[in-house]
Amino acid sequence: MITNKGGKSSKKLARPGRSTGAGPVDFGPGLGYTKGPMKRLASNLRELYKHRLLIRTLVSRELKARYRGTVLGFLWSFINPLLLMIVYTVVFGLILRSRGDEAIGATTGLYALYLFCGVLPWTWFSSSALESANVLMINGNLIKKILFPAEVLPVVTVTSNLLHFLFGLPILLLFVPVMGKSFTPYALFLPVVILVQYLFSLGFSLLISALTVHFRDIKDVLSNLMTFWFFTTPIIYSLKMKALEGVPAVKTLLALNPMTHIIEGYHSCLFYGELIHWKKLGVTLLASLLLFWVGYSVFDRLRDSFPEEV
Amino acid sequence: MFAIELDRVSRVYQKYSAQHRFQTFKSAIVKGDFFRSLKPEELVTAVDGVSLQVEKGTTFGVIGSNGSGKSTLLKLIAGIAKPTSGTVKVEGKISALIELGAGFHPEISGRENVYINGIMLGLSKKEVQRKFDEIVRFAELEEFIDAPVKTYSSGMYMRLGFSIAINVNPEILLVDEVLAVGDAAFVPKCLDRIDDFRRRAKTILFVSHDLATVAKVCDRVAWMKGGRIQMIGDPKRVVDAYLQDVAAAQEEDFKARKKAAGAATEKTAGAEERAAEAGTAEAEAGGREKRWGKREVEIRTVTLRDLRGEEKHVFHPEEGMAVEMDVVAREPLKDFVFGVGIFNSLGTLCYGTNTHLEDFEPVAIGGEGKVVCRVERLNLVNGTYYLDVAVHRRDGYPYDYHHNLYSFLVSSTLRDEGVARLPHTWEFSPSVRLKPPEK
Numbered sequence: 001m002i003t004n005k006g007g008k009s010s011k012k013l014a015r016p017g018r019s020t021g022a023g024p025v026d027f028g029p030g031l032g033y034t035k036g037p038m039k040r041l042a043s044n045l046r047e048l049y050k051h052r053l054l055i056r057t058l059v060s061r062e063l064k065a066r067y068r069g070t071v072l073g074f075l076w077s078f079i080n081p082l083l084l085m086i087v088y089t090v091v092f093g094l095i096l097r098s099r100g101d102e103a104i105g106a107t108t109g110l111y112a113l114y115l116f117c118g119v120l121p122w123t124w125f126s127s128s129a130l131e132s133a134n135v136l137m138i139n140g141n142l143i144k145k146i147l148f149p150a151e152v153l154p155v156v157t158v159t160s161n162l163l164h165f166l167f168g169l170p171i172l173l174l175f176v177p178v179m180g181k182s183f184t185p186y187a188l189f190l191p192v193v194i195l196v197q198y199l200f201s202l203g204f205s206l207l208i209s210a211l212t213v214h215f216r217d218i219k220d221v222l223s224n225l226m227t228f229w230f231f232t233t234p235i236i237y238s239l240k241m242k243a244l245e246g247v248p249a250v251k252t253l254l255a256l257n258p259m260t261h262i263i264e265g266y267h268s269c270l271f272y273g274e275l276i277h278w279k280k281l282g283v284t285l286l287a288s289l290l291l292f293w294v295g296y297s298v299f300d301r302l303r304d305s306f307p308e309e310v
Numbered sequence: 311m312f313a314i315e316l317d318r319v320s321r322v323y324q325k326y327s328a329q330h331r332f333q334t335f336k337s338a339i340v341k342g343d344f345f346r347s348l349k350p351e352e353l354v355t356a357v358d359g360v361s362l363q364v365e366k367g368t369t370f371g372v373i374g375s376n377g378s379g380k381s382t383l384l385k386l387i388a389g390i391a392k393p394t395s396g397t398v399k400v401e402g403k404i405s406a407l408i409e410l411g412a413g414f415h416p417e418i419s420g421r422e423n424v425y426i427n428g429i430m431l432g433l434s435k436k437e438v439q440r441k442f443d444e445i446v447r448f449a450e451l452e453e454f455i456d457a458p459v460k461t462y463s464s465g466m467y468m469r470l471g472f473s474i475a476i477n478v479n480p481e482i483l484l485v486d487e488v489l490a491v492g493d494a495a496f497v498p499k500c501l502d503r504i505d506d507f508r509r510r511a512k513t514i515l516f517v518s519h520d521l522a523t524v525a526k527v528c529d530r531v532a533w534m535k536g537g538r539i540q541m542i543g544d545p546k547r548v549v550d551a552y553l554q555d556v557a558a559a560q561e562e563d564f565k566a567r568k569k570a571a572g573a574a575t576e577k578t579a580g581a582e583e584r585a586a587e588a589g590t591a592e593a594e595a596g597g598r599e600k601r602w603g604k605r606e607v608e609i610r611t612v613t614l615r616d617l618r619g620e621e622k623h624v625f626h627p628e629e630g631m632a633v634e635m636d637v638v639a640r641e642p643l644k645d646f647v648f649g650v651g652i653f654n655s656l657g658t659l660c661y662g663t664n665t666h667l668e669d670f671e672p673v674a675i676g677g678e679g680k681v682v683c684r685v686e687r688l689n690l691v692n693g694t695y696y697l698d699v700a701v702h703r704r705d706g707y708p709y710d711y712h713h714n715l716y717s718f719l720v721s722s723t724l725r726d727e728g729v730a731r732l733p734h735t736w737e738f739s740p741s742v743r744l745k746p747p748e749k
Contacts (some may be wrong), residue, residue, distance in 0.1 A: 057429050065417040068458070143407035147389050150428065304392050307385070308323055
């Protein structure tokens with residue numbers, strides 16, 4: 001038996017001074033919590049797990065639809081990051097000549113590898129965030145017209161971008177030996193870094209997608225924020241560069257950015273060939289979990305308003 | 311046993327303005343009271359304290375004018391919208407035909423869309439596989455199933471959507487006017503499938519503007535008005551009550567419009583008078599083609615009444631109508647003809663006659679008087695009709711000609727077509743057996 005209950009009414013009765021029924025209705029979303037927030041998250045996660053087939057189908061639809069009609073098809077998943085890397089390499093490696101520092105590779109070739117190491121996961125994160133800002137509106141039909149678990153949409157966005165990232169990964173792995181670096185066993189920690197980033201992206205996307213429904217401005221704020229965020233993450237430069245030695249304030253600031261540690265994780269695994277920084281990545285994991293919880297809670301609170309707002 | 315049970319269910323929608331949004335955003339940032347400030351500034355009650363029960367295995371109809379809350383009610387039952395207060399209990403798997411093909415992705419093939427849509431509606435991959443052929447066959451899309459959905463016509467799109475939704479094999483089917491867009495061949499097929507559902511004792515909730523179908527297929531009908539249930543019960547009775555209400559509303563509307571038009575003609579009538587006195591009929595014709603003549607005999611007012619004498623503008627096809635003209639002759643005349651013509655909305659003359667054609671010999675007219683043309687039975691099909699009334703000389707010289715100045719409506723559940731509803735009966739030999747209509 002399914003019961004679609006006016007969740008807020010029971011709770012509202014218990015609140016003195018709050019009218020019910022025909023009077024003005026308080027729409028402060030989520031006033032009707034009867035379960036604890038953790039229990040609620042757990043039941044939501046179970047729901048999400050139940051919808052895994054739907055998520056899988058939608059992800060594969062996303063992937064199929066994206067390059068449908070293009071001549072190169074799936075190859076674009078490889079070509080896009082490759083071209084991006086070439087642009088960055090030309091600009092920062094050849095024109096600005098920022099190489100020469102051991103930390104980011106002494107030759108242009110090594111610098112290109114360093115860049116690729118950061119740009120590839122960054123693309124995953126930023127496209128996930130930008131796409132999820134729109135995803136509920138684009139799929140408004142589903143939310144409005146059929147019984148559809150809305151949180152599936154941002155999850156699908158992040159997951160399909162993860163797959164794009166994974167398609168680009170072999171190119172990155174190929175470039176490591178080509179550029180004269182060798183793999184170390186520490187490269188095996190790569191899945192850990194990917195997992196942390198997945199959680200972080202999920203939390204961020206859930207939060208952004210839910211808020212954008214009510215505040216469309218976020219979409220524009222976000223695209224600017226992503227540019228800023230890109231430059232405050234060690235992608236085109238390194239925390240190990242000598243230029244940063246003298247300014248501890250900047251270093252602290254960069255350390256507060258969770259993406260810093262995630263991208264550093266990729267660098268450790270693939271570029272430097274050293275052990276990932278367990279403590280920093282551990283804290284980032286906790287931060288990601290926190291963000292995921294916050295993101296999901298906000299999403300859950302605003303959920304009932306989606307059908308009429310998207 | 312009830313399949314659907316609603317207990318004092320209300321749904322209130324909020325309206326946010328752009329200004330309010332901005333303030334919300336600002337205060338959300340400044341004060342941090344994010345959720346509190348998401349309060350709306352205006353509330354719209356779409357569904358207001360509705361209680362109803364739908365028994366298992368019955369077909370339940372919901373009728374009502376646009377904006378009466380029918381679709382919101384359906385969404386509440388489907389679980390797409392949450393009630394603001396009250397409870398909705400549903401027992402059994404639901405499939406909602408609210409918007410067909412809601413989840414179709416235009417770029418990918420119909421085949422893949424069938425899978426995705428099926429899974430969205432709660433089927434497993436295996437179930438979709440098993441039903442795939444049946445879905446495609448019912449949608450008549452065997453040839454096109456591998457083409458991207460964006461190449462489909464809207465009819466193909468709808469057919470595929472309907473076919474998937476109906477093959478989900480629900481215990482409860484919610485239908486929301488989706489059949490209104492189907493082509494002539496597909497709609498009967500859909501109705502057939504819905505009939506099949508009825509026979510298998512599944513529960514159907516049917517929202518429609520097609521009152522004839524509602525009255526035919528439903529076991530019970532609810533009529534919604536302004537978010538409330540106005541009446542619930544026997545389909546014929548509810549549909550009749552609804553039709554009466556609609557006719558009354560149309561009547562009101564007609565009166566209001568007539569009042570507004572009357573105020574406008576009042577002004578121009580003064581101008582006409584002067585124009586007529588100056589003897590410049592041409593000047594008048596430039597202003598409006600709807601009325602002409604020098605008004606040696608004038609038709610002052612035209613009133614439409616039913617045969618009991620009530621003023622009326624919405625008629626049943628089987629009803630009679632009286633066209634009443636108040637006339638005044640400025641000078642005594644011996645040559646005059648009164649005529650009436652009825653046009654439909656396409657401009658076709660449905661019927662026209664005058665006293666001369668019917669061999670009335672004019673003798674004399676002078677001063678004020680009344681002319682009534684009584685139509686015993688209208689025998690017209692549903693639609694809007696326009697009326698011509700005129701008084702002229704036998705050679706056609708017009709005294710006062712009113713062209714399409716008056717209108718009335720014919721409205722019923724009958725769906726016959728054409729210009730006129732010819733009086734007729736049906737007869738069948740014993741080997742041809744039909745169940746007569748219940749009315």
